[in-house]
Amino acid sequence: MNAREQEYRELFMAEALEYYDGMGRHLSVLERSPTDVPALNELFRLMHNLKSNARAMGHAAIGEVAHSLETIFGLIREQQRAFAGALVPVVFTGLDELGTMIRAVGASQPLPDAAVLLENLARVARGEEPVQPAAAVPTAPDTPSEEDTRKLELSDLVYIQVRKLDKLLNLVGELVIDRDRLLTLAEEIGHPALQATARHLFRISDDLQYSVMDVRLVGVGVLLNKFPRVVRDVAAAEGKEAELTLSGQDVQIDRNVLQMITDGLLHLVRNGVSHGLETPDQREAAGKPRVGQLRLSALTERDDVLIEVADDGPGIDTEAVRRKAVERGLTTAALAAGLDEQAVWAFLFEPGFSTAAQVTDISGRGVGLDVVKRALDSLGGQLRISSVRGQGTSFTLVLPTSIAVKGALLVELDGRPYAVPLLHTDTVLALRPEEFSVAAGLLLAHVQGQAVPVVPLRDLLHAEGSEPLPTADKTQLHGPQQVLVVNYNNRRLGLLVDQFIRQQSIVIKPLSKPLDTIDLFGGVTLLGSGQVCLVLDVPALTRLFVARRA
């Protein structure tokens, strides 16, 4: 086989398998809604391509089966046949058979005989009953050759329970900690062979860690694809007209991360229809199309996965939220007046907050968006909000791709290391005392034109009972100050630390008793030196600061 033939063969196989997967997906759509035109169009197109490519490669049998199926989908699309009755199992058998044939091509094995299948496909295309029940086509094998055919039908996919993957991931976490310890020891001892072995172990376990993380990844589509139905139901119940656009279904994310945000995303999407979209009449009056647009999209940004829920509705009424936040006792009128809109919008995600004037069947019952924040907090995720009055609102969930390993910044305070997850760190600054200002008892740093409150991390960690934090005193600052600016729920806070150590990947372990009651720490990690390092819980620190500021 020359190089070009080899290339054609590889291209054919890659596309054939892709088409085959796509066919399975669209066929399951058709199973739920037998007249779905987009699914029928895609099935027709994929069959057509598979047929053409197979014929060009000289795989006439695949071409014939694909051609028969293409014909059947064409007939269903033209409503001359229905995806129902005896036709359905024959079509499924046909797809299975195509899969077997494609795999046989990939393994350079002879293709199975498709005579019975082709006869059945021809019959159902004519509207006749198949020669024998399709489900019984792979009849009880009594010859070795049919036994071989059955073996070929074993799927290449293995289903694994998530808890087994969880265990694997935990073991890898332990391994990574020991590896770092070993590497540090090897450097200290300075034995060349030991160092080489430790470095090798480092590479292997790194590979293992990423392989395990990779196994747990699923396409965001498995969740997003459930939403068209949700939107339809909510819109119908609320008298809205809504069109949902999905994108980025192929973006990969850890299965458990996806699981944890499922409820939150459901609330956001429901909310998007019931609060995010006006009624058709209101929209028309505002000069917008009657049908509201809802967009649910996923994309990858560095190590994070972003899932955005966006509507083209009225936008957030910032003043209404501000009033409500005061009414609900979430803040004081004086403080609320000084908050910028990002800080005001953050109240939407506080427990018990709801601006829905009427309690509807779907939302506005006062439960809701705080679910989103809780899920994000436990994942170490972030929420971004943007909204323009009259044009729409977008909520973006920033999620870690994997929960196993997090990027963290190590800082030192009073001789001890602390880890801060990178998801919550904004920037680091070294400021001279005269660069700070003091207002209302708060130390302020000016970061990119914004006044950010700064507090010594020591004060937060030592805050006792319900005493307010000590009043800021600039005269106590001597020499350059190291400020770590953290970001949580659109609020920025500067933390004074002694020094920045370095950035590194950490494996977070839960705190064991009795430390697990200290809610300022999200967990603990072991550094390569064997030193225990507490992981700061930025949401908890921010809440403490807001509650206790002088």
Place this chain on the structure above:
Amino acid sequence: MNKRILIVDDSFYMRTMLKNMLTDAGYEVVGEAANGQQALEMAAATNPDLITLDVILPDNTGLDVLRGLRQQTPAAKVVMCSAVGQEVIVSEAIENGALAYIVKPFSEERVLEIVGSALRGDAA
């Protein structure tokens, strides 16, 4: 100067095969589009002498793309690519300004013959 050709087909395999055939024969393949929108954009950007157009495309039917191309880049000659069994679409395509059609699976000889005569301007 070599004649410049744009290939429109949603199968990467098909595009690669066509490109190899045409490049070997001395044509310049100026672009490969996988769907109708790309086809229109690339045709506008590259202004090719000839476009090979698959009749079945994901985001549009090939016929809609054909009409768009005839309007947008009328100087480009269009040759339809189809498999056996699409005679109805093909005859509609000819009515809409396609010059000729190639039936999949391609034979290299036939592809070059049709493309050559379409570029020269005689009927295929």
